[in-house]
Amino acid sequence: MTSTSTSTSTSASASTAKSQRIRVGIIGAGEVTQVVHLPTLAYLFDRYVVTALCDVSAEAVAYSASKWGIARTYTSSAELVASPDVDLVLIANSDEYHVSCALDAARAGKHVFIEKPMALTHRQAQAVHDAAHQHGVKIYVGYMRRYAPAFDEFRRLLRDCGPIRHAIVKDIVGPNAFFVAQSATEPRKFVNDIPADAAEDKARLARDILVEALGDDRAASPRLAAVYRLLGSLGSHDLSFMREALGGPPTRCTSAFASHDGQFISAQFEYHGRRTTQASSADPKHEQQPPFSVLYTTGIHNVGVFESFLEVYTDDRILRIDIDTPYVKGLPLRVTVKENDERGIYSERIVRTSYKDAYTAQFEQLHDAITTGTDLKTTPADAAQDLVVFDMIMQKLEA
Known part of the structure; x- marks a missing residue:
């Protein structure tokens, strides 16, 4: 860790702690930024102020900056992270x-x-x-579902149950x-002003990532490439949610299937040797978790429904x-x-803990952490x- 990085990090931390209002620079002015991040951060105006916005499309930056009153705009992410008016970089x-x-x-502190x-x-x-530790900064990942108040209640109820016998994770959406x-929110998409070399660079990086993750032969399969990218997008929400709810990653995957185009995935996992609760070990009901299976399925179609859930079966209670x-x-x-x-x-009852959306809860907790x-x-x-888990x-899929 260089002396420059240490000094910058200390300065950023001190500034944040003093002001309590975090100055955010956003990289990426696409759909999720326009529809979710900018409105949410604006609602949380006492905690955050967006001071800078960057996108490879100058038109996208200009549109959102004008709409949300953002003073500093960039088409270079390097320039944004170097800005002295940014405490937190939101990468979208x-x-x-x-x-x-x-x-x-992280290098910029x-x-x-x-x-x-x-x-x-x-x-x-x-x-x-490693970068978070080397440069003394906080780095977090946007699994917003895990910050929803209802998820805390779901986990509390699950801890009060006996051992898990079976679980289903489903996320098939329009x-x-x-x-x-x-x-x-009236988002707009801008592509006409994106430089050709930027599009080529993105495609090259995508190929390199697939080769590193899957190997040369499997990365060459359009089906397997599509599966891996779907796991990284929609699938990462489900699997992260599953991991925390069920006590960690599964022990193994026993089988998996993917459609010919890679847009539908199903898998079966086994969990072994997990405790169902952190309650006292004097309670024999929670002493040992027998093995159980999890069915997982995800996919994207053209119908306007959003069907996403985690359902857990125990002997005396079903939670969803x-x-x-x-x-x-x-x-x-x-x-x-x-x-x-x-x-x-x-009996069957619905528990709705709050209308506060998961993104708002996530950014509230992020502010507290920083x-x-x-x-x-x-x-x-x-x-x-x-x-x-990916x-x-x-490993269970044939090319």
């Missing part, structure tokens, strides 16, 4: 550039928040993890455009948490509890576990 550009932008920001996937190879994930069109589209603000996650009451009569020096759970080390699935 194409997946291929997440790691390089995170490393640049800036805290970092990365939209998932953080990285798509183990080497890259390790580099991000196109983003269907939901975005009903979000009242349903997730709606994140592109329409204020749609709550809800927990369903199914069980027999003390009289043996079946200003108080505490930590969040979605660290680079945590995100790297997704890659282990590998389990990919």
Whole structure:
């Protein structure tokens, strides 16, 4: 760690702690930034102020900067991370550039928040993890579902159950455009002014990532390439959610299937030797978790529905948490509890803890972590576990 990095990091931390209002520079002015990040940060105006915005498309930057009153605009991410008016770099550009932008920001002494996937190879994930420690900054990953108030309630209820017998994870959804069109955010897409060499560079990086992750032969398969990218996008939400809810990554993947175009994936996992709760070991019900299986399926179609849930079966209770589209603000996650009451009569109840959306809860906790020096759970080390699960699935698929 150089003396320059240490000095910059200390300065950024001191400035953040003093002001309590975090100055955010966003890299990427695409759909998720326009529909989610800019509105959410504006609502949290007492905690955040967006001071800079960057995108390879100057038109995209100009549109969002004008709409949200952002003073500093860039088409170079290197210039944004060097800005003295930025405490936190929010990385929401194409997946291929997440790691390089995170490393640049960390070297500049800036805290970092990365939209998932953080990285798509183990080497890259390790580099991000190391950068946070080398430069004394916070780096977190945007698994917003895990910050939803309903998820905390789901986990609390699960801890009160007996051993898990079976679980189902499903995330089969319609196109983003269907939901975005009903979000009242009026995002715009700009592609005509993107330089040709930028598009070529992105394609090259995408190929390099696939080769590193899958090997030359398997990376050449359009089907396997599509599967891996789907796991990195939609799949990373589900698998991260599954990992925390069920106590970590699965022990192994016993089988997997992918459609001919790679847009639908199903897999079966086994969990072994997990405790169901952190309650006292004096409670024999929670002493040992027998092996159980998890069915996982994900995919994208053209129908305007968002069907995403995690359902857990125990002997005496069935718990399910349903997730709606994140592109329409204020749609709550809800927990369903199914069980027999003390009289043996079946009951079913819905638990809705809050209308606060997961992105808002995530950014509230991010602010607390940065200003108080505490930590969040979605660290680079945590995100790297997704890659282990990706590998389990990919190893079961034929080219």
